[in-house]
Amino acid sequence: MDVIVNAAASADGKLSSRRREQLAISGADDFARVDRLRAASDAVVVGVGTVLADDPHLTVKDDDLRSQRREDDRPGNPARVVVDSSGRTPTDAAILDDEATTYVCLSEAAPVDRRMALADHAELITAGEGRVDLLRAFATLQEEGLEQLMVEGGGELIFSLFEAGLVDELRLFVGPKIIGGRDAPTLADGEGFVSEFPTLELAAVDRLDDGVVLTWRVDDR
Ligand SMILES: NC(=O)C1=CN([C@@H]2O[C@H](COP(=O)(O)OP(=O)(O)OC[C@H]3O[C@@H](n4cnc5c(N)ncnc54)[C@H](O)[C@@H]3O)[C@@H](O)[C@H]2O)C=CC1
Numbered sequence: 663m664d665v666i667v668n669a670a671a672s673a674d675g676k677l678s679s680r681r682r683e684q685l686a687i688s689g690a691d692d693f694a695r696v697d698r699l700r701a702a703s704d705a706v707v708v709g710v711g712t713v714l715a716d717d718p719h720l721t722v723k724d725d726d727l728r729s730q731r732r733e734d735d736r737p738g739n740p741a742r743v744v745v746d747s748s749g750r751t752p753t754d755a756a757i758l759d760d761e762a763t764t765y766v767c768l769s770e771a772a773p774v775d776r777r778m779a780l781a782d783h784a785e786l787i788t789a790g791e792g793r794v795d796l797l798r799a800f801a802t803l804q805e806e807g808l809e810q811l812m813v814e815g816g817g818e819l820i821f822s823l824f825e826a827g828l829v830d831e832l833r834l835f836v837g838p839k840i841i842g843g844r845d846a847p848t849l850a851d852g853e854g855f856v857s858e859f860p861t862l863e864l865a866a867v868d869r870l871d872d873g874v875v876l877t878w879r880v881d882d883r
């Protein structure tokens with residue numbers, strides 16, 4: 663399995679403002695790059711915080727890219743995955759529409775009524791007691807044939823994936839905005855590391871729109 667984290671951050675490292683609304687940090691060329699990365703992936707993964715904040719669709723937007731996938735005997739859109747311990751994904755969320763298969767990864771703490779509501783719209787995976795056990799959940803996704811995973815965020819999930827040693831590559835668009843705010847989400851939130859910080863090897867620097875795309879490989883992967 664290969665896990666690529668992709669995100670867009672302001673020059674000061676924020677994924678959004680303190681209001682947690684979806685912001686256009688990158689421009690048209692970066693959205694096209696993200697679309698190509700989605701098209702090259704078996705699944706696109708987000709945390710439920712991103713679903714609640716952005717109501718993302720996570721589909722491939724370019725018709726030609728979807729057609730090319732079908733010619734390659736793949737579904738037009740990659741699968742979508744929500745990491746959602748207690749089943750908070752709303753049943754009318756865009757991510758649960760019919761455009762692609764959606765997996766919701768729950769913990770054992772997810773209430774039965776939420777499980778029943780989500781089971782009508784998604785494939786359910788249960789891993790972990792109070793919180794989703796990412797190692798187990800990702801192993802199940804791999805058993806489902808999903809090998810190339812793209813993670814779009816947000817900061818809580820990205821931190822946990824680095825903590826679990828599950829990230830192979832980070833692609834970060836850094837854009838020309840200062841968002842600021844101690845409560846605004848950053849690329850990696852969670853508790854933070856105090857030692858044994860994951861280290862990265864710079865693989866590429868590409869100028870795009872009014873920013874740069876930094877590609878880092880994660881050491882020891
Ligand atoms: N600029 C960008 O590229 C992107 C920005 N965003 C922004 O990020 C913000 C949402 O990020 P967050 O609030 O950090 O939420 P998140 O999307 O990282 O979801 C975190 C939630 O996932 C659940 N979860 C279950 N098991 C977990 C585990 N093992 N580790 C971590 N989380 C687990 C928990 O309920 C947790 O609160 C929004 O403001 C959104 O707009 C989101 C994606 C991309």
Ligand SMILES: Nc1nc(O)c(N)c(N[C@@H]2O[C@H](COP(=O)(O)O)[C@@H](O)[C@H]2O)n1
Pocket residue numbers: 669670684685686687688689692693696708712716717718719720721814815835
């Ligand atoms: N690449 C990128 N640049 C930005 O400026 C962004 N705000 C994001 N956000 C991500 O895109 C998702 C929305 O996807 P759909 O258009 O609904 O398919 C959003 O939830 C973030 O994951 N990405």
